[in-house]
Amino acid sequence: MEVILAEYLGFCYGVKRAIQTARDNATAAGGASTLGPIIHNPQMVERLQSEGIGTINSLGDMKAGTVIIRSHGVGPTVYAEAEERGLNLVDATCPHVKKAQMSAKELAEDGYRVVIVGERNHPEVKSIVEWADGDAVIVESVAEAQKLQPVEKLGIVSQTTFSGSKFKEIVAELLELSRDVRILRTICTATDQRQAAAAHLAGQVDMMLVIGGKNSANTTRLAQLCTARCPTYHIETAEELQPQWFQNVNRIGITAGASTPDWIIREVCTQCQRI
Ligand code: SF4
Structure with missing residues (x-):
């Protein structure tokens, strides 16, 4: 056979970087925890747990120490809340996710209706919505794209791990909605x-x-x-x-x-x- x-x-650059960042902070004063599981792999999360890196579900679960932002990223409110609570924040957001977040932010600031092509329940997509001022539409399928109303200016970004072929099909529908469409294909390499x-x-x-x-x-x-x-x-x-x-x-x-x-x-x- x-x-x-x-x-x-297997492991991509962003995941390797996030795990290394977590390990570099394992002995931080007051302890270190990731906000949410560092990656979507239970075996790796368990291994890091045994190395002293915990997982918290919200910043309220932590009184002191270092909070590590995982590669999926978070919205701007988390940075502000960590500062308010006096926590040391270490940002392991993947640079590709950062790019999607900042692209959505800039499109929203420039007056574009932001459409995120991705899965609405994925933490990365939720974070991109927040960077677009909480006012973005999430589209997962061609059928959902067909239901949207025309707008003057439409800005499109994608979840970094979305299917390239599905993105293409959805964008073809979205192009019908406006004469001014900006497409930022933020699927990572x-x-x-x-x-x-x-x-x-x-x-x-x-x-x-x-x-x-x-x-x-x-x-x-x-x-x-x-x-x-x-x-x-x-x-x-x-x-x-x-x-x-x-x-x-x-x-x-x-x-x-x-x-x-x-x-x-x-x-x-x-x-x-x-x-
Ligand atoms: S955006 Fe791409 S490189 Fe970054 S963590 Fe996700 S899959 Fe990995």
């Missing part, structure tokens, strides 16, 4: 690379394994892309592998979301060879 890894998979590599590999193998948190938007997207091309299983760890999946399978493709640690990818590869 042949196991082939996608050309681009790591996302584009992982999606393209996964789709390419899925077209060449008998089965794909997509590794990553079930709560990870970018991993779920990889699984959707692969499912359209070959039988695909989305797993978090090697323990979920089922021997019956491997019947009549000669070539297995493996990809992993931007928040999947290398050690989990290695374990899955090793386990595949054993089955």
Whole structure:
């Protein structure tokens, strides 16, 4: 049985940077915690917990110490609240997310109706809404785009991990809504690379394994892309592998979301060879 890894998979630059930032602050006076899980990968969150980096759900959960903003970013009110509470804030927002946030802010300031193409429940998207003065429309699908009313000026940004092809389809609809449309395609390079590599590999193998948190938007997207091309299983760890999946399978493709640690990818590869 042949196991082939996608050309681009696993940890991206923004996630590596956020984890390193958290580790650099693990021994900060008063303790260090991330606001929300640092990445959408329960195994990595657990590992950091054992290294002394906690997770809080709101700034009110912390009396003192260092709060680390994860790569998904937060709205402006969080920075102000941390200062008010006297907390030391360390910002690990991915620069690509920052760019999406600042693009939305500038569009709103320039009088554009801001449309964010992305998932409304994703923390990154919620943070981008806040930077657009809390007044942005979130669009997840072509059907939602078709329901919007025409406006004079329309500014479009995207969730950094959104599907490139879906973004294109939605933008085609949005272009009908205004004569003055500004499009800022803020999908990050790591996302584009992982999606393209996964789709390419899925077209060449008998089965794909997509590794990553079930709560990870970018991993779920990889699984959707692969499912359209070959039988695909989305797993978090090697323990979920089922021997019956491997019947009549000669070539297995493996990809992993931007928040999947290398050690989990290695374990899955090793386990595949054993089955
Ligand atoms: S997926 Fe892209 S935007 Fe998200 S953390 Fe990684 S590099 Fe940054």
